[in-house]
Amino acid sequence: MIETFVMMGQGFMNALMPVNILAMIAGTTIEIVIGCLPGLSAAMGVALLLPMTFSMDASTGLIVLGAIYCGAIFGGSISAILIHTPGTPASAATAIEGYQLTLQGKAGKALGTACISSFFGGLLSCISLYFFAPLLAKLAMKFGSPEYFWLSIFGLTIIAGVSSKSMVKGLMSGALGLLLSTIGMDPMQGVKRFMFGQASLYEGINVTCTLIGLFSMSQALILAETKIKQRARASRFSDKMLLSRDELKMIAPTIGRSWIIGNLIGILPGAGASIACFLGYNTSKQFSKHKEMFGHGSIEGVAGSEAANNAVTGGSLIPMLTLGIPGESVTAVLMGGLIIQGLTPGPDLFVGETAKMTYTFFAGFVLIQFFMLGIGLLGCRGFAQISRLSDAILIPAVSVLCVVGSFAIHKNFVDVVIMMIFGILGYFVRKVGLNNAAIVLALILGPIGEKGLRRSLELSKGDIRILFSTPVCWVLIALCVFGILSPVLMDRMEKKAVKDAEESGS
Numbered sequence: 001m002i003e004t005f006v007m008m009g010q011g012f013m014n015a016l017m018p019v020n021i022l023a024m025i026a027g028t029t030i031e032i033v034i035g036c037l038p039g040l041s042a043a044m045g046v047a048l049l050l051p052m053t054f055s056m057d058a059s060t061g062l063i064v065l066g067a068i069y070c071g072a073i074f075g076g077s078i079s080a081i082l083i084h085t086p087g088t089p090a091s092a093a094t095a096i097e098g099y100q101l102t103l104q105g106k107a108g109k110a111l112g113t114a115c116i117s118s119f120f121g122g123l124l125s126c127i128s129l130y131f132f133a134p135l136l137a138k139l140a141m142k143f144g145s146p147e148y149f150w151l152s153i154f155g156l157t158i159i160a161g162v163s164s165k166s167m168v169k170g171l172m173s174g175a176l177g178l179l180l181s182t183i184g185m186d187p188m189q190g191v192k193r194f195m196f197g198q199a200s201l202y203e204g205i206n207v208t209c210t211l212i213g214l215f216s217m218s219q220a221l222i223l224a225e226t227k228i229k230q231r232a233r234a235s236r237f238s239d240k241m242l243l244s245r246d247e248l249k250m251i252a253p254t255i256g257r258s259w260i261i262g263n264l265i266g267i268l269p270g271a272g273a274s275i276a277c278f279l280g281y282n283t284s285k286q287f288s289k290h291k292e293m294f295g296h297g298s299i300e301g302v303a304g305s306e307a308a309n310n311a312v313t314g315g316s317l318i319p320m321l322t323l324g325i326p327g328e329s330v331t332a333v334l335m336g337g338l339i340i341q342g343l344t345p346g347p348d349l350f351v352g353e354t355a356k357m358t359y360t361f362f363a364g365f366v367l368i369q370f371f372m373l374g375i376g377l378l379g380c381r382g383f384a385q386i387s388r389l390s391d392a393i394l395i396p397a398v399s400v401l402c403v404v405g406s407f408a409i410h411k412n413f414v415d416v417v418i419m420m421i422f423g424i425l426g427y428f429v430r431k432v433g434l435n436n437a438a439i440v441l442a443l444i445l446g447p448i449g450e451k452g453l454r455r456s457l458e459l460s461k462g463d464i465r466i467l468f469s470t471p472v473c474w475v476l477i478a479l480c481v482f483g484i485l486s487p488v489l490m491d492r493m494e495k496k497a498v499k500d501a502e503e504s505g506s
Contacts, residue, residue, distance in 0.1 A: 007359045014363070020059070023364075024063060024064075027065070030045075031071030031075060033075065034071075035073065035074065043437070045068055047333050048401050051208060051406070058343060059360040062364070063368070066364060070368050071372060074115065074376060076090055077111075077302075078380060080095035081102055082107060090312075093305040094305040096295070097110070111380045112242055113303050114303075116373070117303040117310070121262055122368075124263075125312070126362070127314075129317055129365065133318050133321055139472075143472065144470075146466050149453045151448070151476055155324070155445040156178075169433050169435065176434070177438065178442045181205075181446030183201055184204030208405075209406050209418040210418070211333050212405055213424075216398060217419060217423025218436065219398065223395050224395050250300060254283075254307065257304070258276075262310065264315065276308040277306075280306075280307060281301055281308075284303065284304025316331045323345070324445075332440045332441050343357070
């Protein structure tokens with residue numbers, strides 16, 4: 001315990017280094033801009049800026065990615081409030097009350113509420129990150145090859161949760177990802193597999209190129225096929241953004257409830273911020289003493305949505321860092337960033353020299369919330385104008401960044417070609433209703449499951465009973481069953497939450 005507190009202190013000292021402070025400011029600012037642009041997403045922003053972190057120290061690179069994650073979730077609320085168009089799906093519920101406040105000339109109050117609620121939601125989520133992550137990592141240290149096999153299977157069942165609109169299409173996406181994960185050298189025997197004579201595929205498909213293509217280039221192609229549109233004019237506002245003491249007291253209980261909701265949703269695989277924002281919004285109405293304000297501009301509704309979706313960030317990092325199980329698209333991209341930095345998600349992140357980097361990231365994640373609050377309160381008037389950018393500017397800008405970012409990985413044009421292939425693949429995947437996040441999850445988890453299965457069978461000389469030999473295996477099997485059944489539950493939760501929110505807003 002004492003050693004943990006010492007590492008926490010060292011983490012804050014490292015996080016406060018000037019280079020890390022600059023990384024937090026830059027990452028948060030850039031992604032607030034991306035988040036407030038309708039049509040872009042947090043996952044796209046992380047994938048697009050991932051190559052920028054390659055030349056950085058591992059802890060600094062992770063801090064940048066964490067800042068990008070948090071900044072995008074908050075940034076989506078700016079366009080949701082000012083032009084009634086959520087910048088990201090996580091801010092869909094915020095638009096209900098936020099835009100009503102804008103119509104009343106209270107846009108500043110709505111943005112101030114969103115900023116403060118996002119700050120406290122994200123900050124409180126760090127508590128669970130500090131508390132639960134090391135405990136779960138200690139459990140993961142007991143894992144052997146059979147446990148890692150079942151862990152990967154559990155991760156693959158999450159594909160159905162991530163693709164809750166259709167379990168069949170989710171599993172099809174996963175199967176495609178598993179097929180792609182077999183490209184490269186056989187991990188056990190060193191035999192070439194599906195390399196098409198390309199030496200650059202020796203270690204498999206480059207994860208970063210895949211992420212940039214699936215999430216960023218495909219989005220540019222989607223935007224390009226529609227009529228290029230100018231954004232609605234963002235409302236100018238002159239009212240104060242800071243809330244009064246009475247207003248802070250009013251939203252404090254809402255923030256507390258939404259923090260718990262967001263944290264739990266973040267830890268659950270296959271859920272995510274889009275569900276959390278509606279659950280936070282609905283809960284804020286149920287417990288409000290001013291229900292008549294909902295649908296007509298309630299700061300409690302804005303606070304409930306924004307605190308919940310930002311509380312997801314800390315919760316979603318727990319299974320990704322400790323078990324290597326990314327429960328949603330953004331954490332899948334973040335996991336790709338970890339792997340590229342030469343770090344393997346799991347218990348090893350919490351021992352030895354690697355633990356210093358992990359706790360520096362945790363400390364940075366705490367400090368990011370303060371920078372998000374300051375940048376949000378000071379810069380919202382400027383960010384409001386950015387939300388008006390036309391697709392005619394966004395499409396070429398995103399495309400250029402995709403090409404430059406993929407080329408910068410190894411200074412190799414083959415990486416650009418791979419990125420373009422996955423950009424086109426991602427475009428058609430979206431068109432037929434498959435899921436990009438599910439492909440990425442399977443691409444990352446496939447090799448883990450293959451190694452676990454084949455090593456287990458080698459140790460037992462082909463006896464499959466080794467896969468059922470420990471209590472942890474049975475726990476993971478039960479989680480796999482939950483992962484398969486969870487889409488039905490998540491789908492019902494989301495539909496009910498959206499329906500209740502629409503009824504409140506009408």
